[in-house]
Amino acid sequence: MIVQNGFSEVFITLHSTHVKVMKNPIPQTLILFFVSFSLNAQHTAGQIYYGSKQYVEYWAGDLPLIISVPHGGSLEPTEIPNRTCATCTTVKDANTRELGIALHAAIKNAFGCAPHLIISNLHRKKLDPNREIVEAAQAIPAAELAWREFHDFINAAKKAVSDQHQRGLLIDLHGHGHAIQRLEIGYLLDTLDLRLSDVSLSAPQQVNSSSIRRLAGDNRGRLKLAQLIRGPYALGSLLAEANYPSVPSAAMWSPSLGEPYFNGGYITRIHGSQDNSAIDALQIEANFMGVRDLASNRSNFAVELALALKTYLAQHYFAKIACKTVSTSAVNQANYQVFPNPVESELTLQATAAIRKVLLFNALGQIVFSSGNTANQVQQIDLSTQPKGLYVVSFELEGKVIKEKVIKQ
Numbered sequence: 062m063i064v065q066n067g068f069s070e071v072f073i074t075l076h077s078t079h080v081k082v083m084k085n086p087i088p089q090t091l092i093l094f095f096v097s098f099s100l101n102a103q104h105t106a107g108q109i110y111y112g113s114k115q116y117v118e119y120w121a122g123d124l125p126l127i128i129s130v131p132h133g134g135s136l137e138p139t140e141i142p143n144r145t146c147a148t149c150t151t152v153k154d155a156n157t158r159e160l161g162i163a164l165h166a167a168i169k170n171a172f173g174c175a176p177h178l179i180i181s182n183l184h185r186k187k188l189d190p191n192r193e194i195v196e197a198a199q200a201i202p203a204a205e206l207a208w209r210e211f212h213d214f215i216n217a218a219k220k221a222v223s224d225q226h227q228r229g230l231l232i233d234l235h236g237h238g239h240a241i242q243r244l245e246i247g248y249l250l251d252t253l254d255l256r257l258s259d260v261s262l263s264a265p266q267q268v269n270s271s272s273i274r275r276l277a278g279d280n281r282g283r284l285k286l287a288q289l290i291r292g293p294y295a296l297g298s299l300l301a302e303a304n305y306p307s308v309p310s311a312a313m314w315s316p317s318l319g320e321p322y323f324n325g326g327y328i329t330r331i332h333g334s335q336d337n338s339a340i341d342a343l344q345i346e347a348n349f350m351g352v353r354d355l356a357s358n359r360s361n362f363a364v365e366l367a368l369a370l371k372t373y374l375a376q377h378y379f380a381k382i383a384c385k386t387v388s389t390s391a392v393n394q395a396n397y398q399v400f401p402n403p404v405e406s407e408l409t410l411q412a413t414a415a416i417r418k419v420l421l422f423n424a425l426g427q428i429v430f431s432s433g434n435t436a437n438q439v440q441q442i443d444l445s446t447q448p449k450g451l452y453v454v455s456f457e458l459e460g461k462v463i464k465e466k467v468i469k470q
């Protein structure tokens with residue numbers, strides 16, 4: 062969006078469509094443009110698409126890889142009450158949004174093309190896209206809409222992958238709080254399944270209940286399920302070789318009896334190939350220390366995971382992957398985000414590095430907010446008491462000063 066001469070002329074760029082609006086103040090129709098989107102539209106690799114109020118976002122790609130990040134959001138809008146179900150988990154998976162974005166960048170470097178990335182920006186107190194809609198959204202319309210958008214974006218990505226590559230793999234990315242610092246890889250098989258012999262683990266009952274059923278029935282090396290899960294070219298084995306201990310893997314077939322282990326949830330079940338559809342899925346539950354705690358550790362892990370995925374796809378799926386290199390502009394822009402925009406109350410700044418010196422200016426150029434010396438990757442500004450209108454938020458990111466225009470409505 063470009064604003065010239067104060068409020069008198071506003072240009073919006075929305076999916077390459079230029080809309081020029083004269084007049085003052087900013088009309089309602091213009092604001093509707095910001096929040097409107099179409100799930101049915103053809104998505105272009107390299108572009109980012111948003112659901113209503115930016116609660117959900119989809120980075121369209123063109124690789125046969127889809128990454129979903131359901132639990133890394135931090136938005137807590139008042140229009141969605143906190144989930145109150147007695148057995149609901151409402152803890153955020155810390156830094157997984159940032160890890161997903163780092164993984165997107167690392168995959169793009171490793172493959173030369175971008176994966177699909179779907180992120181929920183809502184805090185898990187408000188929405189859990191990794192549950193069926195009743196437990197996920199607690200019958201709150203705005204949460205139900207975000208839930209549908211999240212899964213519609215995954216379905217759009219799956220369709221793009223099927224159309225372009227016939228098959229593919231979805232990685233559902235999480236963070237666990239278990240004491241043992243290792244990656245937990247989930248194929249919908251439990252600890253007892255994983256403790257079976259190779260022959261029993263590869264039997265139809267286990268194959269048909271796994272989230273990589275399609276791959277088990279059709280892979281380049283004609284490997285059995287047990288080899289795909291704990292052979293030398295299993296994802297866990299490739300990651301363990303890169304010094305990220307993983308279960309299951311060649312070195313660690315299964316958790317010990319009684320040890321906590323996440324083997325996959327709603328997303329892995331619904332979007333994977335348990336129903337023998339074209340897209341396989343697996344869940345990665347990342348430990349905190351050394352993997353998702355610091356930006357440098359996230360970026361190192363993302364590089365190793367991207368390389369492991371490259372080997373995994375080459376070994377099991379594709380002799381060659383045809384894709385177009387996407388422009389880097391969308392990725393560069395996405396080093397940070399300012400959302401929602403327009404904003405009603407809480408504005409969130411989120412980046413892949415520390416955000417410093419946040420200032421908010423009103424239309425008269427007066428500073429109405431200053432963050433002082435804090436340096437976090439997520440910063441929030443409360444605009445609820447500010448008058449409606451145009452603001453400019455300014456901040457430093459990796460030594461560069463960035464300015465973004467924001468509309469308070």
Ligand SMILES: [Zn+2]
Pocket residue numbers: 132154234235236
């Ligand atoms: Zn999670």
